[in-house]
Amino acid sequence: MNKSLSLRNVCILRDGIPLIEVDHEVSAGEVLSVMGPSGVGKSTLLAYITGNLHPVFKGMGEVLLNGNDITGLPPHKREIGILFQDDLLFPHMSVGENLAFGIPRGGSRAERRSKIENALCDVGLDGFSDRDPATLSGGQRARVALVRMLLSDPKALLLDEAFSRLDAELRAHVRELVFRVVKERNLPVLMVTHDLEDAKSAGGPIIELESYTKK
Amino acid sequence: MKHLALIAALAAPSIVLATPDPSDWDAVMAEADGQTVYWNAWGGSTTTNDFIAWVGDRVAEDYGVILEHVKLTDTADAVTRVLSERQAGENEDGAIDMIWINGSNFAAMKQADLLFGPFAEQLPNWAVVDSEGKTVQTDFTVPVEGYEAPWAMAQVVFMYDTADMDAQSDMTSILEWSTAHPGRFTYPQPPDFLGTTFLKQALVDLLDDASVLQAEATDENYAEVTAPLWDFLDALTPTLWREGRAYPATGPAQLQLIADGEVDLAISFSPGEATAAIANSQLPDTVRTFVLDRGTIGNASFVAIPYNSGSASGAMVVANFLMSPEAQARAQDPNILGYGTVLNMDALSADERAAFDTLELGVATLSPAELGSVQAEPHPSWMTRIADDWAERYGVGQ
């Protein structure tokens, strides 16, 4: 099976004016960095891929995941994970509940529990299952968010400025963790960022989006 | 008379719905069990509300009738409701099963065939009603003919605070007193029932011969007959509480005014009201009552059943219970209601009579002898016209 995330002739328009055009394939274990000034529509591209494009925009072209066209699928069927600059842990759930929320249905209660414990253990958060997410440090929360996303067993990963809220030291650490994990899992990754450091450490191809309106 | 005429014009040909048959009392009782009776009764008096709640408890206990008191601000609302229902074709189960009614509202409903009946004289307790001695067969000169059942006798009395004034003998002396003590008297704003009663009482007392009021008012005699009333009111109004620019909404609202010391004199249609109000801390214990030398207007309170009641049996059971010695004795208790009974004491058993005999009169209640002679209610046409004219003259500001 050809593991990859392909964007085929993807073009997003607003009021009939093209905003972004991308035609690229991200292969498994590769991180494609999409860069560009703010407001150029990087997040809009991600919204198109996850199926959450706001109706003021119009998207064309296909999104293929592992060779299957997922362009027409609703967001929850696309199996594409996403991380934002904020951890977006659900504040009404404990750490463990947040993780359980991401695990696909099935399996016994004990199995799901042990999955959660193991996953927390992997990122050095063993015993955090019952904690209130609001009591965690920024770095801990970022790790929980990553684990939650991974537990949902995604086939590809999107990063929306995922590291920009973290301070410099933490940032390098979390970034390293994320890239390591996606390599292990052999996932195609698309990262939008305005930070060259992020793009460089990703080690993959970089494409620069330009503002059409300025042309 | 335009109201009545219109209602008459609207009325469909008389619909005789003698079901359930009141003379088959066992069948009535059987049907009544489990019925809910919506009794639309004026809800402005908390003592009356308490009494109605007690009646509800008792009929539920004895007959399985559930009584709901629909508290009206104006009995005319209930009349409107029944009328609207008939226009809408709701002939089977209207919102109202029983109305506390008398006077013009009764006349209007009877004339328009909006009432169930006749039933009153078939009720078992009719036998103990003093139908000869008390005015329970005519209501404001309109023949009752069994379309409403009496449950209380009322007579106009004046409540006054003995700390501030003496009893008065007639309307002229009330005017003189009010002129000497401005701002100390008022009456409920017509068309409130008690407000119009004050106007009628004034007219009856001011006329040398009030018998002309027993016939329908005519365009020819109306102005002349009522002239003394308007002269009286023109003189009285500037001396009233708030100079007649505001009036209490209802009778009970006057109690608060006396309690606050705002006014010293107020009209009441219930000889026992003052005593009951003193017991409920609503009046100072210096309040007493007086009647005019030439007597005061008296009438009976009735309950009627709309033609489209779905619970007429239940309503008849309640009406019958209201005429029972038990309910009548309680209503007459000055600490409860202080209403006059409609029963004939001679028709009661010794035990039943004892319940009345042991009742104390109450500090502010006049004895039957002191209440003196009862004057008849004028024909409803007088009240309607006088209330309209009052609104024109005093009810819309100057």
Added chain:
Amino acid sequence: MLRFLPALTLFAMLGPVAAGLWGTVLPAFGHLPAAGLTGPSLDPFRTLLDWAGLASASRLSLSTGLIATSVSLAIVILFVAGWSGTRTFRLLERLLSPLLSVPHAAAAFGLAFLIAPSGWIARLVSPTLTGWDRPPDLLILQDPLGLALIAGLVVKEVPFLLLMTIAALGQAQPRRSLMVAQSLGYGRVTGWLKTVFPRVYDQIRLPVYVVLAYSMSVVDVAMILGPSTPPTLSVQIVKWMGDPDLSMRLTGAAAALLQLALVIFALAFWWGGERAIAWLGRIWIETGHRGQKEAPIRVISLGLGSVSSLAVLLGIAGLAVWSVAGFWSFPNSLPDAITLKNWDRHGPAAFQTFGETFIVAGIAVGLALILVLGCLEAEHRSGRPLSRRGIWLLYLPLLVPQTAFLPGLQTLLLNIGADIGRAPVIFAHLVFVLPYVFLSLGDPWRSWDTRNATVAGALGTTPWGVFWRVRLPMLTRPILTATAVGIAVSVGQYLATLIIGGGRVATLTTEAVALASGGDRRAIGVYGLMQTFAALVPFALALTIPTLLWRNRRGMHE
């Protein structure tokens, strides 16, 4: 299903209004087939014009509405201009917020007990200061100018407008504008009025219109505090509508249309006033007046704001004292005796009515929540937010005077033989509950971070799963607040319950107002207090439930 909810909501809100207006227009032109009358004819209007009280009643409607609205708005604006951002402001804000939910009728009773010649204020200062050993014969309540009525409206509308203004301030970023203005040498009040007010007013314009329309046509407050010789036009309409003579309904319907016309006229007049003030304001801004000696304005606005809130608080305290009063003679400041007898007498019935009140409110608010949440979710999924026109539609049921469409609605319901009682009352309440629930929930709902939905979707959760498991729990607090607002609105409904319920549905408000005519202050105290509780308790629950529910979730309390 979800797609149809916005249409259904609009129908639930505007259907009864439109139908009711239609049911008013027909009889106003002499068409009431049920009474054997067919139009068109102008007779109802002729009868109306013949009524001697027409001029006074119409003038009262206009003057009470315009004055109450101007005074309320002026107090709020000057207070916000003079004090926003200070500790005093937060203090008064906290004092005023719960007053928002106090039913109009309860506040009016409280005020009446306070300012009547035999009221608490007169008692407190008598006879030492005044020499009164009996209440003075002063026409303070029911005065022909409607001053007591205006006061009763102002004390209730000030909290409403203040909270609306505070909500609007959130979007206007007043602090920066004010800082710039002050650095240019402007006084606090002048600077605020010149830089922040125009933006804020744009946000609160519709609530102000609601206050104007409401003040012009209110019935329960006018019955308690307003004049009776003649009464206001709306009170007279209700009287005509209840007259046994059906032809008076035609007059009532004609008067209802007049009331509607008066409200439209007043709104247009107000709109013109807005233009005039904007024009004058621009000239004022150009003069560069920096505004000196603002201290008196600040003190006065604080004084008026405090008096208005204290009046309601003291009024409710007065209700409480009367509810346990034995005999209480003038000029004693406290009852001669304290007794629980009044609660024994009226408590059981009042508690029963409390139950009925909550059944009606609960179902109406439940329906409103389903519709509003459905609309908001539909809006979220389609990505199309409510347009400006949509917001006008939301406000429409609050702008049409109740007396103009509720009696017409009753006539229609009767004509189609609809069952009377609870169900129609609930739907009538829904008309008024829906807009308030929508307005209360809309902003917090929309400001929710939709990236949460994206994340949950990416984790494999369906849109409905997101709705139930993520969005609703995260918005517990605003949803409960909206519920409390809805319940308070329902509890306070007088005319909708009275007219549509046909007397069979008794809520605390209809019972309390019915008692008003009897003047038994002890009974009114019991019912008024219960009414206040019925509206306040849901707010207290809306505050405490999330605190308890999410006591281990700090992120839910930010």
